[in-house]
Amino acid sequence: xxxxxxxxxxxxxxxxxxxxxxxxxxxxxxxxxxxxxxxxxxxxxxxxxxxxxxxxxxxxxxxxxxxxxxxxxxxxxxxxxxxxxxxxxxxxxxxxxxxxxxxxxxxxxxxxxxxxxxxxxxxxxxxxxxxxxxxxxxxxxxxxxxxxxxxxxxxxxxxxxxxxxxxxxxxxxxxxxxxxxxxxxxxxxxxxxxxxxxxxxxxxxxxxxxxxxxxxxxxxxxxxxxxxxxxxxxxxxxxxxxxxxxxxxxxxxxxxxxxxxxxxxxxxxxxxxxxxxxxxxxxxxx
Amino acid sequence: xxxxxxxxxxxxxxxxxxxxxxxxxxxxxxxxxxxxxxxxxxxxxxxxxxxxxxxxxxxxxxxxxxxxxxxxxxxxxxxxxxxxxxxxxxxxxxxxxxxxxxxxxxxxxxxxxxxxxxxxxxxxxxxxxxxxxxxxxxxxxxxxxxxxxxxxxxxxxxxxxxxxxxxxxxxxxxxx
Numbered sequence: 187x188x189x190x191x192x193x194x195x196x197x198x199x200x201x202x203x204x205x206x207x208x209x210x211x212x213x214x215x216x217x218x219x220x221x222x223x224x225x226x227x228x229x230x231x232x233x234x235x236x237x238x239x240x241x242x243x244x245x246x247x248x249x250x251x252x253x254x255x256x257x258x259x260x261x262x263x264x265x266x267x268x269x270x271x272x273x274x275x276x277x278x279x280x281x282x283x284x285x286x287x288x289x290x291x292x293x294x295x296x297x298x299x300x301x302x303x304x305x306x307x308x309x310x311x312x313x314x315x316x317x318x319x320x321x322x323x324x325x326x327x328x329x330x331x332x333x334x335x336x337x338x339x340x341x342x343x344x345x346x347x348x349x350x351x352x353x354x355x356x357x358x359x360x361x362x363x364x365x366x367x368x369x370x371x372x373x374x375x376x377x378x379x380x381x382x383x384x385x386x387x388x389x390x391x392x393x394x395x396x397x398x399x400x401x402x403x404x405x406x407x408x409x410x411x412x413x414x415x416x417x418x419x420x421x422x423x424x425x426x427x428x429x430x431x432x433x434x435x436x437x438x439x440x441x442x443x444x445x446x447x448x449x450x451x452x453x454x455x456x457x458x459x460x461x462x463x464x465x466x467x468x469x470x471x472x
Numbered sequence: 473x474x475x476x477x478x479x480x481x482x483x484x485x486x487x488x489x490x491x492x493x494x495x496x497x498x499x500x501x502x503x504x505x506x507x508x509x510x511x512x513x514x515x516x517x518x519x520x521x522x523x524x525x526x527x528x529x530x531x532x533x534x535x536x537x538x539x540x541x542x543x544x545x546x547x548x549x550x551x552x553x554x555x556x557x558x559x560x561x562x563x564x565x566x567x568x569x570x571x572x573x574x575x576x577x578x579x580x581x582x583x584x585x586x587x588x589x590x591x592x593x594x595x596x597x598x599x600x601x602x603x604x605x606x607x608x609x610x611x612x613x614x615x616x617x618x619x620x621x622x623x624x625x626x627x628x629x630x631x632x633x634x635x636x637x638x639x640x641x642x643x644x645x646x647x648x
Binding site: 212217218220222223318320449 | 499500502503505514516535539543544546547549550552553554555557558562565597598600604607610611614615616617
């Protein structure tokens with residue numbers, strides 16, 4: 187009798203094949219997700235929103251010990267600084283140092299908030315002061331997450347100032363938290379002018395601490411130290427807001443540094459100029 | 473004898489420790505310290521934890537945990553959803569491939585292996601980023617992130633080892 191040829195597949199082999207198939211499908215799906223993100227899919231935005239709403243309060247709580255570390259660092263730095271002054275001024279300074287130490291805790295917070303009032307927005311604008319609870323500053327993304335409590339007037343696209351200069355704009359609002367796209371982020375493009383010569387250009391971030399001034403006229407009069415302000419072109423940023431200083435001018439690039447150090451931002455001012463409502467709606471894709 | 477509900481819950485909690493530890497470190501990475509250079513020296517804690525747990529406890533940190541961590545990192549960092557998932561899956565697959573070799577070697581070998589995997593992961597992330605945004609991203613800043621990730625690996629790995637040996641251990645100690 188002729189035996190029938192049967193293809194035997196062991197169960198373990200089938201499992202291995204199935205596992206590999208699942209992993210392959212997952213990897214392909216992940217790539218698909220990246221492509222789908224480009225199309226500003228509403229479901230993906232909802233996923234991001236849910237994750238941000240759930241985890242931002244956790245980060246806010248975790249920030250407390252980090253604040254303590256920073257407070258200690260500030261203390262140590264201040265002590266070293268005051269010690270140096272003290273050495274120079276000898277005994278006269280000792281009393282001042284003692285009083286400074288007593289006032290230090292209140293002073294740090296007070297200084298931060300009062301310094302923010304250097305810039306006064308126009309009368310038709312209102313602003314909200316928000317505490318920064320998270321920051322992303324690696325080579326791939328430059329953004330902040332700030333706590334705005336229950337303020338409803340904060341919307342996508344609004345201008346974010348530090349003490350007196352622009353540091354970014356609202357990228358997304360997640361309940362009581364907002365993500366701020368910093369001017370140093372590669373996605374940030376701001377129409378600006380050189381205050382001294384009114385030479386126009388586009389300030390572009392590149393995920394480093396230095397930004398690039400692009401699309402300037404070939405013979406534009408721009409020198410190191412020039413102040414860069416917003417031009418108001420496009421209507422998103424009002425004109426005249428300080429942004430940074432030119433730090434290097436070469437034939438290939440014009441580099442601009444932010445007016446204020448972005449990495450030390452603790453509080454920000456979110457200003458509603460009401461100039462961008464037509465530009466940013468719920469479906470606006472950055 | 474059947475396990476009681478409490479035993480089951482304890483076991484479940486124990487099995488979820490690697491995921492929550494990774495999530496914790498991911499959130500730590502987002503906390504602003506305002507200290508000098510903190511804006512530049514940003515270790516990728518997620519990469520470290522995923523590598524560690526996949527290498528030593530694949531039974532507790534599978535592909536689902538990897539994807540979930542990717543979703544969290546993408547959502548918080550503002551990068552397109554899927555970018556970090558791709559990178560973490562890449563790390564997951566590479567780690568599984570090299571696990572048989574690295575698991576039996578001293579700690580330094582796993583550190584070196586992580587340096588290699590992290591390098592490839594950063595290259596992949598850089599490539600995806602450049603393609604997605606159609607721009608060439610400058611490398612020095614990313615290199616700083618890579619170096620800080622490599623340098624902090626021993627510390628995070630030791631912490632994870634401590635947690636594994638103290639609270640999870642069911643398959644024996646990790647060889648150091």
